[in-house]
Every structure is written in C-alpha cells, then in structure tokens.
Amino acid sequence: MPERYMIGVDGGSQSTKVVIYDLKGNPVSQGIQELKAVDIPEPGQVEHPEDDLWASLAAASKKAMEQFQDDRGTIIGVGLCTIRFVRCLLKADGCLASPAQSWMDERVSKPYQQENEEVSYVTTSSGYLTHRLTGEKRDSAGNYQGQWPIDTDSWGWSDAEHVYEKYNIPKDMLFDLYPPGTILGYITEEASSATGIPRGLPVVATANDKAVEALGAGIRTQETALISLGTYIAGMVHGGRKNVRDAENYWTNFSSVPQEYLYESEGIRRGMWTVSWFKELLGYELVKKAEAAEVSPEDYLNAEADAHVPPGSDGLLTVLDWLAPTDEPYKKGIMIGFDARHSGVHMYRSILEGIALTMKANMDALYEEMGENLEKIIITGGGSNGDLIMQIFADVFGVPVGRNAVNGAASLGAAINTAIALGVYENYDQAVQKMVRMKDSFSPDMETHEFYARFNDEVYQQVTAYTDPLLKKAHAFFNQ
Numbered sequence: 001m002p003e004r005y006m007i008g009v010d011g012g013s014q015s016t017k018v019v020i021y022d023l024k025g026n027p028v029s030q031g032i033q034e035l036k037a038v039d040i041p042e043p044g045q046v047e048h049p050e051d052d053l054w055a056s057l058a059a060a061s062k063k064a065m066e067q068f069q070d071d072r073g074t075i076i077g078v079g080l081c082t083i084r085f086v087r088c089l090l091k092a093d094g095c096l097a098s099p100a101q102s103w104m105d106e107r108v109s110k111p112y113q114q115e116n117e118e119v120s121y122v123t124t125s126s127g128y129l130t131h132r133l134t135g136e137k138r139d140s141a142g143n144y145q146g147q148w149p150i151d152t153d154s155w156g157w158s159d160a161e162h163v164y165e166k167y168n169i170p171k172d173m174l175f176d177l178y179p180p181g182t183i184l185g186y187i188t189e190e191a192s193s194a195t196g197i198p199r200g201l202p203v204v205a206t207a208n209d210k211a212v213e214a215l216g217a218g219i220r221t222q223e224t225a226l227i228s229l230g231t232y233i234a235g236m237v238h239g240g241r242k243n244v245r246d247a248e249n250y251w252t253n254f255s256s257v258p259q260e261y262l263y264e265s266e267g268i269r270r271g272m273w274t275v276s277w278f279k280e281l282l283g284y285e286l287v288k289k290a291e292a293a294e295v296s297p298e299d300y301l302n303a304e305a306d307a308h309v310p311p312g313s314d315g316l317l318t319v320l321d322w323l324a325p326t327d328e329p330y331k332k333g334i335m336i337g338f339d340a341r342h343s344g345v346h347m348y349r350s351i352l353e354g355i356a357l358t359m360k361a362n363m364d365a366l367y368e369e370m371g372e373n374l375e376k377i378i379i380t381g382g383g384s385n386g387d388l389i390m391q392i393f394a395d396v397f398g399v400p401v402g403r404n405a406v407n408g409a410a411s412l413g414a415a416i417n418t419a420i421a422l423g424v425y426e427n428y429d430q431a432v433q434k435m436v437r438m439k440d441s442f443s444p445d446m447e448t449h450e451f452y453a454r455f456n457d458e459v460y461q462q463v464t465a466y467t468d469p470l471l472k473k474a475h476a477f478f479n480q
Helices: 052-067 125-134 161-167 189-195 209-216 271-293 297-308 344-370 387-397 409-421 428-435 446-458 460-478
Strands: 005-011 015-022 027-034 075-082 088-090 121-123 138-140 176-178 183-186 202-208 224-228 234-240 251-254 261-264 317-319 334-336 376-380 401-404 438-442
Touching (some): 015 052, 088 125, 209 224, 209 251, 224 344, 297 344, 344 460, 376 387, 409 428
Parallel strands (some): 138 176, 224 376
Antiparallel strands (some): 015 027, 088 121, 224 234, 234 261
16 A cells, blocks of 8 residues: 655745645644745734735645655645634625734624624634635634633534624624544645645644644643744643633633643743844844854854853843733833843843743643642744753753644644544544654753752832833834
C-alpha cells in the first residue's frame, strides 16, 4: 500500500502555514506565507487588509503542493485551523462584505452591530475559509468563544431567543456547526485552482488555534501544561469533560476533541511580537554582528545573552504590556532598572525573563485553583526554537520543559483531527501516541530556580502596583 498523507493548515496571526504530514506525523512538505500588516482604520479597529486570510492560505498551499514529491492522489484530507476571535462579515454569495476583524479589534469583544446592509452572514475565520474551500456554510463548533450565541455544554447554537438578542445575531445569519474531527465539505474546483490542493479532498473541522495547538503538542493530562509562544502567549491545561464556568484564574475553552475542554490561563498580548519588535530595533547593527559570527541574528542574541547576562539581567525588568487590554487601556510596556552595565543583550534576556515570569504567575494561579500539581511543560511555537528561552522557562518554573519534534503544533493538531475524521486511528489518544514525539527536554537548575522564585515574588510581580497609577495619569494626557 502506498504511503498516505494529510494536509494541516495553521492560520496564525502573522503567517499561514500549510504542512503535509505522513500518517506518523512526519512533515514532508510545507508552505509559509506571511500575512500583510494589519490596518487600523480607526482607533480600536484592527483589520486584515483586503482578502488576506484567503490569499495567504492559497499562497501557502501552493508552496506546500509544489514541494510535495509524492503522487498527489495519496493525500487523503485537509484539516483547517485558523486564528480564533476573528469576525468575518459575508455577503449573500459568501464573499467578504468588509475586511476580516482581527482578534485585536475592539468590535469582536462586543455584540455584533449591523452597520452594512450587504452583510448576510456573521462567522469566524474558519467559517469563512471553509466556505472558500468547499462552498459550504459550515464551521467548527470549537472555534466559537466570546460574542456568539453558543451553548458551551452542547457545542450547538442556543435554543434561547434572548441569547440571540443579547449578541444581536439572528440565527439565519450563522453557519451550521460541526464538532472537531468531522468532515465539513470537499475542495471545489475553484478552490483547487487557487490553492493547488486536489479537488474533492475532504476538509475537516478542527477548533480554535490554541486548542488545535494543544492537541498537536499531545496535551492529554492535567500534570502536563502547554505554553504556546506566539503573538499571543497562552498557557493551557487539559480539562477533560468538565465545563467550568466560574473560575477566577482561568477560563474554559473548547478543546480540539469533541465535548472536552481546555483550561486557559491569563496570557500575554503581543508576546513574541515584542521579541520581534526588539530585534527590529537593533536592525542593521544586529545583522552585522550576526554575520561576523556566521550565525542568525536570533542565535547571536541567544548566545550572547546566555554567555554574558546572568539570571535577572542585572536588575533590568521588562513588563510586557505592549498591547493594553480593552478594560485597562492605560497599561504600557515598561523596561525599568537601567544602569551602565546594560546592553541590548541585557534587554533581550530581560524580555525573555519577563515572558517566563509572567506565565509562571499565571500558571501558578491556574493550578492552585484547580487543586492540581504541574509536573512538566511542553512549549510550542516559533519562539521555542532557541535553547535559551527553554532553559529560562525550566529555571523559572522548576520543572522539566520539553520541545516536540514538530514545533508548529497547530498544523499537526489539524492533521490529527483529519486522521480521526477519516478513520486512520480509532481515537485521539492513539493518534497522539502515533503522531506526536518529543525532541528534547530541559531540566531546571534548582539554584537558579530559587533565585527566580524569590525575584518573581518579591520584585517582578510588584512592579505594576507602583507603575499603574502613574500610567493612568499619563494616559489622561494623551487620550482625551
């Protein structure tokens, strides 16, 4: 029997990745297309320009298909995973009535307002792209959290009329919902021409991008947590079938496994974006130093910070509020504690430490409320490629930190959903066992862990108590 393959789509905040996997979870081909910079037509509005979500998916798919060396007839399905909390307004023919609203757009955190008479459907990024691929008005139930009239127990649209009034979306404007791991439709001739994906392949429902990433990382027990280092940094724990509604230190998200849930900690908005921002600030100087050392800019920074900057960055602290939450608009990113010792490399390590220390406090609160113990962390996302940040996380948390062979776990999670939909494996645990593998692990230095524990408790977690009042006063000067 010839080898068979599955396509996993990972539509992220900065790029769309399309990866072709064999049935054992080995990537054999991939295409990546960067997204265009978001538009901000008005304060609080953040949009994906033109038809960029679809255009990037088509371009990335063509790249993956061009690199694929086997017979295209051996590809058996497509798993579609896209950015969560994106709102797409469609005309009657399924085309965008206006640019897709980013998860950073204030409108997606409020009930829908009908401001354009051309809008016939209100859906998510996955609903829109499913329609472009298949022509169907169907979507994954697992990508509906926030301002939607969904019953989070049944994973279906609510039966209560007042719920539709609350969110201001009539039911006839919504797509039909299907659970993760089911077929939504089949690639049309038009979609095949645009993407290079063979016509007639089944398109499979996954869930929201963080949940699919958790599945692709193999998170199936509560002792092991996932920390996803993306534009938005999130910590997640397997919640089983318990839909917790009133937690104080985490919120309950749909899993990529039907009728199961993930518990998600507080996160960091523009998390790894801040690292990219900082590297761009260094610009030409960083590139020249990296070229002289014959390494990439990222490897240069990691090597220099590891060799020359001690834990704690000689007292330089970074607070990662580069994108303020809507209910605390005064918050700003902060670097505090400079003296003559500090260099760009100190600033770099301080950002990485700020990420780890923030997530440590967030995950501690989650686990304490759950009444469970954290024993191991899997870290995913492009930010985890460097050994330095992995070791910092191990030292901050005081537990082993693992990195999987497939680091872009969302595309692998989409492939796992596809494997279940097409009967390749009997259940999700079997699929994870067959398709997810650990690459390497980082053990904590317990002396460094003790330093970070004291520093986090006595210093780092106290900073905003002093800076927030001042930032509130400054906000009034510049935002009247």
